[in-house]
Amino acid sequence: MAPKAGSSPLRLGRSDLRGDDEEDDVKPNRPIARQIALTAAHPRPRGEDGDDAPSLARRRLLGLLPTLAVGCVARRTGADAATGPRPASMPLEALLDRVVARVSDTAGSLAARSAHAREVTLADLVRFHGHPCDGLMIAARGLALGLAELFGDGPVDRTDLAGATNASVCYGDVLGYLTGARHRCYGSITVDAKLGDEWLLLHRATGDAVRVAHRPGVKPARLVEQEAALRAATCPSELIAEVGSLQRELSERVWIAPARELFTVERITFPYDPGKLRADVVKRDCQTAVGAP
Numbered sequence: 001m002a003p004k005a006g007s008s009p010l011r012l013g014r015s016d017l018r019g020d021d022e023e024d025d026v027k028p029n030r031p032i033a034r035q036i037a038l039t040a041a042h043p044r045p046r047g048e049d050g051d052d053a054p055s056l057a058r059r060r061l062l063g064l065l066p067t068l069a070v071g072c073v074a075r076r077t078g079a080d081a082a083t084g085p086r087p088a089s090m091p092l093e094a095l096l097d098r099v100v101a102r103v104s105d106t107a108g109s110l111a112a113r114s115a116h117a118r119e120v121t122l123a124d125l126v127r128f129h130g131h132p133c134d135g136l137m138i139a140a141r142g143l144a145l146g147l148a149e150l151f152g153d154g155p156v157d158r159t160d161l162a163g164a165t166n167a168s169v170c171y172g173d174v175l176g177y178l179t180g181a182r183h184r185c186y187g188s189i190t191v192d193a194k195l196g197d198e199w200l201l202l203h204r205a206t207g208d209a210v211r212v213a214h215r216p217g218v219k220p221a222r223l224v225e226q227e228a229a230l231r232a233a234t235c236p237s238e239l240i241a242e243v244g245s246l247q248r249e250l251s252e253r254v255w256i257a258p259a260r261e262l263f264t265v266e267r268i269t270f271p272y273d274p275g276k277l278r279a280d281v282v283k284r285d286c287q288t289a290v291g292a293p
Contacts, residue, residue, distance in 0.1 A: 092132060092248055095255050096123040100144050101178055104155040109280040112287070117155035120178060122255075128177055134223075135170025137251035138214060143178050143199055145259045146212035149267075150203045157203070159281040162274035164190035164200040175199060180278070187275030202270040209270035214263050223250060 099119045107114040125140055126132045147156045158180030165171040172191065175181065179201065181188035190200075198213035223246040230239050254262060 090252060090256055092252050098122050100140050101147055102155040103158050105158050106281050106284050110283050113284050125174055125177055129173045133170055134247040134250045135168055136174055137254050139171045139174035141254050141259055142212045142214055142263045143174060145263050145265055146199060146201045146210045149210050149265050150208055159284045160204045162188040162202040164192055164272050166195040167191055167193045186278050190272040202274050209268050210265055211268045212263055212265050218262050
């Protein structure tokens with residue numbers, strides 16, 4: 001029987017009350033929280049010899065905890081760069097749920113600011129950019145640190161930012177997505193080929209600006225060399241595989257290590273023309289704030 005609407009997802013129905021001789025309660029296709037509820041509610045009896053060894057169900061419950069731990073770590077924000085313990089390694093797929101920033105926008109093209117902030121995850125950036133390359137992962141981590149410097153724990157105002165970066169497609173896509181700035185039509189993103197691995201951010205309302213750059217050695221020399229070799233080659237499968245593996249390792253490391261070990265952040269005077277506000281944010285300061293759909 002299906003649960004009633006509005007009921008707790010952890011409520012146990014009659015069909016869940018199995019006898020000891022029935023199928024094991026822990027199934028791989030059940031949500032983890034439900035598996036834990038079932039295991040806790042119906043522990044296995046002790047062995048026939050009456051010893052105090054943990055039951056099979058309890059051992060399986062303990063086996064679920066590492067998966068839960070990965071899920072919890074994956075929801076850290078990009079601004080949470082230098083606090084708390086971190087795992088030694090984490091698969092790239094497990095990182096894509098990581099929140100890069102909380103952002104604030106208008107509720108429509110001629111509307112006031114939305115009453116609700118949104119979370120932007122690495123997965124959102126990947127969908128926009130097309131793939132989880134090292135350039136995207138590095139830019140997301142660095143820009144998250146810079147935006148936290150400008151906005152603290154508050155949401156990032158995507159109606160009021162300008163920025164600058166080099167000609168990297170990866171860097172530019174992440175900068176535009178996280179800031180709401182636009183190179184096209186509005187000139188609020190400057191593309192300066194002379195810039196290195198760095199991003200400049202300006203918050204118009206306060207005049208505050210920061211420069212974020214990754215420290216020397218963040219990108220391994222071997223990766224730089226092999227990327228250059230691959231660009232000059234045709235389609236060597238072994239080299240493609242090696243570059244992909246090196247990029248993946250760097251992407252994972254950038255989001256596990258404390259951000260301030262990888263990046264520098266400094267206050268600056270923004271050296272470029274900040275462009276103009278987008279036409280779809282001109283009513284942002286109207287008094288009637290509504291929730292975004």
